[in-house]
Amino acid sequence: MSRRNGDHEPNKWAGLAALLAGFFVILLDATIVAVASPSVQDDLKPDVSGLFWVTAGYLLAFSVPLLIAGRLGDRYDPKRVFLAGMGGFAVASALCGLAPSVGWLIAFRVAQGLAAAAMTPQPLTLIRRLFSADERGRALGAWGSVASAGTLLGPTLGGLLTASLDWRWIFWVNVPVCAIAILMGWRWIPSSPVHATQLDLLGAVTSAIGLAGLVWALLAWRSVAMPAIVIAVAVSVILLALFVFHERRMGAVALAPLRLYRSRGYRTASVAMAALGTAVIAMALPTMLYLQETRGLGPMEAALVMAPDAVIAAALSPVGGRWVDRVGSRRPAITGMALLAASLVIIGLVVTLNPHPWWAALGAAVLGVSNAVAWSPLSVAAMASVDSGVAGAASGMYNTVRQAAAVAGVAVIGAILAGLGQRPTLAFGVVFTFLTVIAIIGVMAASGLPKSSAGDDSDPGTAAGPGAGDEYPEAIDHVAKDAQPQ
Structure with a gap:
């Protein structure tokens, strides 16, 4: 396959960096x-709800x-x-830094979130295209260490x-990072074949409004009258x-x-990733409060007490x-999921028994x-179970489950x-017991993964369409060849 106009010879590691x-x-x-x-609060004078x-x-x-x-x-x-x-994220970040009032800051933060949503499902699809099957674990390991570092270094x-x-x-610092990454990505990430399918507009509307109502209810229930929360949840359930x-x-x-959920690999990886995302995101607030x-x-x-997480994750990924x-x-x-449970037990003992905080x-x-250890195998298993024609949708579903579970965990x-x-x-004590149970659920889900990342016990034709499951290595070989310059 010839490269499109504007594409340069792919450099997979530079593309991964972007x-x-x-x-x-x-x-x-x-x-x-x-x-x-x-x-x-000192500068813009918002009330607690605005903040x-x-x-x-x-x-x-x-x-x-x-x-x-x-x-x-x-x-x-x-x-x-x-x-x-x-690009949208960079512009929204610059505007956040210029916000004259808390109302404008919230509006620009919403714009940031929309841009972030557009970006988030694409890396898993692009990593699958950039890297051959025997390198994908390392690439997704780096992705996982960045996920941990980004959350904890904030x-x-x-x-x-x-x-x-x-x-x-805190917003303006994003602009040069995004600008450099855009230049690197434009040069070194290869374009992918597109699939001329119609957009499911009814599905887009019902899922967007349903998820919005549910997430809003999870985030706002402590500051909004309960009848409004009940109505939002009821409408969301009906729409979903x-x-x-x-x-x-x-x-x-x-x-x-x-x-896709007929595939054991995709299904169990999604559950385990939801548990991982929930525990990693939700533990930050109670730990910092303590x-x-x-x-x-x-x-x-x-922050230095928790710094070993980011440092070790980056070194060992x-x-x-x-x-x-x-x-x-x-x-x-x-x-990885068992170590997650162990880490939550250790931190839970620290916050309940009150030894020296550096424990x-x-x-x-x-x-x-x-x-x-955990992020890479779960993502490899999930994306190894899908056909290239639905890779973006599969990544979107995978990230939606992770993010929705994390928001629910934070609400709980x-x-x-x-x-x-x-x-x-x-x-x-109750918080870390709850998070440990979530991690144990993740261990149980991970134990249900197929023994081989390249295969799946379910019928590939029903799980993800042609090219999934046991046929996946051949599909990847074909995609990898397409990525090479002709």
Whole structure:
């Protein structure tokens, strides 16, 4: 296949760097605002609700369009959708830094979230195209370490920029990163074959409104009258039920091809990733509350306690990726999820028994090993189970499940902390018990993965269409050949 106009010879590792830069700023901006909130409040004078929606608006806009964004990648080329999303993210970040009021800041944060949603499903599709089957584990291991680092470095970088410059720099710092990544991506990420399928407009509308109502209810239930929450949940359930019924009738052009869940690899990887995403995102708030409010550490010191996670994940992700390439997904995934449960037990014991707070660094170190090992095999197993024609939709569904589960986890953690606020030790104990149970569910799901990443016990024809399951290696060989310059 000849390269399109504007394409250059693919450089897979430079292309991966561009993808990881985009993924990093997406996750960074989900957490970077928290530590700068007092400065934002001093400058823009929002009430508590307005300050809450600076973060919640981003999460809402990020979570809802993921299904649609995955299908847009299939239709219009994931490279183009990713680069367009990154450009939009850079512009929205610049505008966030210029916001004259909290209302404008929330609006620009929503724009950031929409751009992030456009970007998020594309890396898994593009990594599948850039890397051969025996290298994909290393590439997705790097993706996983960046996911962990972006989530945990947000408070640290936010505190550093706010203290040394101004809170507006937590947004402006994205602009040069995005600009460099766009140039790298335009040059080194290859264009992909597009699939001229019609867009499922009814599915897009019902899924978007249904997910928006559900995520809004999860985020806002503590600050909004309960009748409004009940109505939102009821309408969401009806619309999502209609969406599922509609998708079953749409066949190949479905926005969310639900037949993918017939594949054991895709189904179990999605459940395990939902558990992983929930635990990693939801543990950040109670851990930081304990370290700062209960033990009196400053923001930077508290961030340093948890720093072993990001450092170890970054250092070990290539090793974890090579392990996946060598032995397949199942053993690394089980190991990673078991280490996740162990890390939560360690941190849970610290926050309930009150030893020296730096003991939490041991739990962070175990969490770092978990992140280095778990993200790659789950993503390899999920994407190895799908046909190239629905890779974008599969990635969109995979990321939607992860993000929706994480938002739900954060809502549950918030409810526990609010309900048991007068008894913090009990609250922290309940929180980490809940998260440990979630991690154990992830271990059980990972144990159901196929033994080989290249195969699946389900019928490939019914799981993901031609080219999935056992036929996947040949499909990948064909795609890899297409990526080479002619």
